[in-house]
Amino acid sequence: MATDDQLLVVIDPLARRTDGEAVRIAKDVLSAGAASTKVCLPEGPEEFARALSRRGSRRPVVVGDDRALLRAVAHLHRRRELGACALSLVPVGSALGLAHSLGVPTGAVAAARAALDGVERRLDLLVDDSDGVVLGALRIPALPGVPPRDPPGAGGATTGGRTAGGARAGGPEPGRNGDPGSGREADPGAASQTGSGTGGGAGTGAGTDAGAGPEAGSGTGSGRGSRSGDGSADGCASPSSGHHSWLRAWPQSLARTLSTRPAIPARMSRPLRPSRIRVAAGGGAGPARLRVEVDGVIIIDLDQPVEAVSITPYAHGGAAVEIRPVSVGAEAGPLHATGHRVTVSGADFRYRADSLVAGPVRTRTWTVREAAWGLTLPG
Incomplete structure (x- = not known):
């Protein structure tokens, strides 16, 4: 199993906390099989990116879950270095659906051996107009049960009629000592x-x-x-x-x-923004009115509500687009299209790209980059 490779093993901090034994096994297998192994233990995203940037001629091996793989691919894409190296992954953690769908072996020993003796396979990449990347499936709107992420600094904004202090307009406001009856009542x-x-x-x-x-x-x-x-x-x-x-x-x-004049509701910490109102009302799921264009051809327009739109890159060029319209009267079957450039526009919508939820946005375009990145898989 000996190889002349020089490896840079970057161990994600979440993997160390989740399964330290699997991390130790993977490190031992990689160190025994490579000519030279440098192990990095970053404590955060900045150190993680810095380790990849300073890899030199070493081949990077990421020990972590899907998010660690996404972080590595996104960083190398921003530096325009994806074409110059092949990534290897030893999946450790709870979010491993993407890794398994890409063909990465299950288990620390099998994945470490694949990183040593496997072959590089070039895979397609979805790149959006904000330079974000998608490795696997993309879905609009975000899957039910996934809470939307508030933008930074948005804590305390009113959502669903609840103010920053936890009081609902028209209801009792908690008192200073936590007693519901000790506060004001609007x-x-x-x-x-x-x-x-x-x-x-x-x-x-x-x-x-x-x-x-x-x-x-x-x-x-x-x-x-x-x-x-x-x-x-x-x-x-x-x-x-x-x-x-x-x-x-x-x-x-x-x-x-x-006293007959209507009471003023509990004061809001900041005014509601229209986009936040729409997102809170929809919850990021349910029928939406979207225009979907594939290579400049409109597949569905705003006059037809849709339940979901999914975009998946093929292994050898192009992306598969599936649109599920809302059934009105007769059953409406899904619409399918294939292309290299997909544009979705309409009311504010959120989308789930791999394991992350992004948005809200009103328009987004994804372009397929064929064979844009390499992943070491079993031969």
Whole structure:
């Protein structure tokens, strides 16, 4: 099993944490079979890319899952070095569907031996108009059950009617101590008011008035009274004298009038963006209206909703495109096309490329690069 190859073994950090025994076995087999082996243990994507960039004449062997393979291919593609080397993969991890579909052996020993004694096979690559790469299947929209990824810095944006603080408009807002009843309540039929005063009442109290929203008073100094059925609108204690009842009735009627105005919902941390609203409503799955063009020919247009679009590169040139229209009345069969350039446009949509979810975008074009990258597989 001896070979004259000089190998650069890049071990993904997730593989080391997932199955350290398989990593050790693969490293031992590769070190015993190659003339020279350099092992790199990167701690993150930057070190991973730096190790590949400094490989020199060594042939890279990636020990990791599908995401590690995608990271390696994407980095070499951006550096325009895919044609100059053949990658090898020892699959370790839980996400290995892509590796198996490409023909990489299962098991650390078999995959390591294939990296040593296998043959290079040139495979096609899908490259989109943002210089992203797709090795296997691509699906639009993203598969159900895959949560859309929020863009960086989007934490706290409102999605599905829920604000950053976890409160839903029109419902109770959690209090500071996590007690649902200690926070504010945005109820269209009632308005919250806070009363304050310097009356003789001591301590803290709360009361309600028919037609007016709940009000709270808190003691300060000599104490602040809480509103009762005949209290004043600003929360002060009721006068002890019964004279001038119209003075007490007027503030109460004003409070009732003001309380009939709709309450303002819980304040949002930032305004909703239209694209975020559409994506949240659709959830990244379900029928969509898309225009699909293959080599400049429109296969389906916006007037026909579709359930899914899949694009898969062939082993020897071109890509297979399958479109599943929504059945209206009679059963609608899938549409098939083959070409080298596929453009999808329409409302904001997300797509799943290999094991990653991208988008939302309104248009994206994928071009087939024939025999663009090499993978060492069993002979």
